[in-house]
Amino acid sequence: MELLKQKIKAEGRVLNNSLLKVDSFLNQQIDAELMVKIGEEFARRFAGETITKILTIESSGIAVALTTAIVLKVPVVFARKRKTAIESTDLYSTNVYSFTKKETNEVTVAKRFLAETDKILIIDDFLANGEAALGLAKLVAQAGAETVGIGIVIEKSFQPGAEKVAAAGYHLESLVRIKSFTNGQVDFL
Amino acid sequence: MELLKQKIKAEGRVLNNSLLKVDSFLNQQIDAELMVKIGEEFARRFAGETITKILTIESSGIAVALTTAIVLKVPVVFARKRKTAIESTDLYSTNVYSFTKKETNEVTVAKRFLAETDKILIIDDFLANGEAALGLAKLVAQAGAETVGIGIVIEKSFQPGAEKVAAAGYHLESLVRIKSFTNGQVDFL
Numbered sequence: 183m184e185l186l187k188q189k190i191k192a193e194g195r196v197l198n199n200s201l202l203k204v205d206s207f208l209n210q211q212i213d214a215e216l217m218v219k220i221g222e223e224f225a226r227r228f229a230g231e232t233i234t235k236i237l238t239i240e241s242s243g244i245a246v247a248l249t250t251a252i253v254l255k256v257p258v259v260f261a262r263k264r265k266t267a268i269e270s271t272d273l274y275s276t277n278v279y280s281f282t283k284k285e286t287n288e289v290t291v292a293k294r295f296l297a298e299t300d301k302i303l304i305i306d307d308f309l310a311n312g313e314a315a316l317g318l319a320k321l322v323a324q325a326g327a328e329t330v331g332i333g334i335v336i337e338k339s340f341q342p343g344a345e346k347v348a349a350a351g352y353h354l355e356s357l358v359r360i361k362s363f364t365n366g367q368v369d370f371l
Numbered sequence: 372m373e374l375l376k377q378k379i380k381a382e383g384r385v386l387n388n389s390l391l392k393v394d395s396f397l398n399q400q401i402d403a404e405l406m407v408k409i410g411e412e413f414a415r416r417f418a419g420e421t422i423t424k425i426l427t428i429e430s431s432g433i434a435v436a437l438t439t440a441i442v443l444k445v446p447v448v449f450a451r452k453r454k455t456a457i458e459s460t461d462l463y464s465t466n467v468y469s470f471t472k473k474e475t476n477e478v479t480v481a482k483r484f485l486a487e488t489d490k491i492l493i494i495d496d497f498l499a500n501g502e503a504a505l506g507l508a509k510l511v512a513q514a515g516a517e518t519v520g521i522g523i524v525i526e527k528s529f530q531p532g533a534e535k536v537a538a539a540g541y542h543l544e545s546l547v548r549i550k551s552f553t554n555g556q557v558d559f560l
Contacts, residue, residue: 211484212433212447214440240430241449244401248434251403258401260430295400 183223183357186335187370189216196363200310200341201282208307208335209242220357221249224305224333227355228254231330233303235259237296237318239289246335247305254303259295261318263287274324278317281310289317296325309334309356312343316350331355339371372412372546375524376559378405385552389499389530390471397496397524398431409546410438413494413522416544417443420519422492424448426485426507428478435524436494443492448484450507452476463513467506470499478506485514498523498545501532508541520544528560 195203207213224246233254238247239261251258265287267275273290280287296302302322306314315332322329329352337344337356347354359371384392396402413435422443427436428450440447454476456464462479469476485491491511495503504521511518518541526533526545536543548560 205481206484207446210448210451210481212437212440212449214437214447215444217437218441241433241451244430244433245437245447248401248403248406248437251401252407255404257396258403258434259399260401262399262430292394292399295395 183220185216185219186358189213190336190358190368194368196366196368199363200338202336202338202360202363202368204336208245212245217245217249220246220335221251221253223357224250224303224355225253228303228331228333228353231303231353232301233330234299234301235296236303236305237261237291237322238305239263239314239318242307243305246307246333250303250305250333259291261289261291261321263289274321276317276320276324278313279311280313289314289321291321293325296322296327298326300325300327301330302327304329304332305334306332307335309337309343309347309354310341312346315343315347319350319352333357336360372409374405374408375547378402379525379547379557383557385555385557388552389527391525391527391549391552391557393525397434401434406434406438409435409524410440410442412546413439413492413544414442417492417520417522417542420492420542421490422519423488423490424485425492425494426450426480426511427494428452428503428507431496432494435496435522439492439494439522448480450478450480450510452478463510465506465509465513467502468500469502478503478510480510482514485511485516487515489514489516490519491516493518493521494523495521496524498526498532498536498543499530501535504532504536505539508539522546525549 331353334356456477520542523545550558550560
């Protein structure tokens, strides 16, 4: 997605050889117009799939999941993150490790929002090690529902997430794919 | 907003005499079409104000802030919540007490996303005791910017938040106002 590449080049901040901050348009400040275009692009890329619901994870996934849902005319469900596990028979739950934050979070969704008949599109902002995306797919599997696709805004292709998602057989669509960060610059695949 | 009242009557769950759960369309599952209509309604109600940016708080404020921002063609900034305070000269920060969760969170926003020249519309899902809305207004004041309005999806008018916000002189628009919960039913003002 050319517009997104331009935005990353103009405003992304490469902090080290694996970390890109895009908090001026995605992760704290949100460029509303860009979100609309991202939603349209995800809807186009998954046009061949039957989708009943979009699943994402708080907080940075919500904006792109919502603009996609507006086009596809389906609801969004966002999974919640907590540092301390909460026992509940009403929740689907899995642990997700963040390599960036070096912490494990319990990721949960209320059981009543995922039905066995659901065809789920998972949407998230970044794909790096695949922990979040595959964690969300686990919640879908716990519900007996089907993950019909995984849509990612920014894939860091030099980390193992994309391969893991592909190896698990999911239809993956990443709007931009990053090969490496060199001298503070972003090299796209 | 009649559509929202109908939705609350149909799907809201009154848990006690002060707590309403609307997680089937706002707080975990998100009704995308309703979010669009809420965004249009906020934009209509604040049409007389000059707005350069929308400020909300993660996670449940993001969807309604974004659909409003799409209509107004301005960016959204969402404040982050943390249980443990983090010292940083790059952040505006204030403490917000949640009466529902009985915990205090530090609420922060990166300084570079609030400028002295900004005219800020604050958007949030609930107004109860006014802690979150007035906390966000404090961040705006720390930046030397101006809060031109506060837009709330669901106001619990029997709690002191609405009065506090009005007493502070802010232009408050609540899409629905709840007088009380009686026998598990919602009575609107």
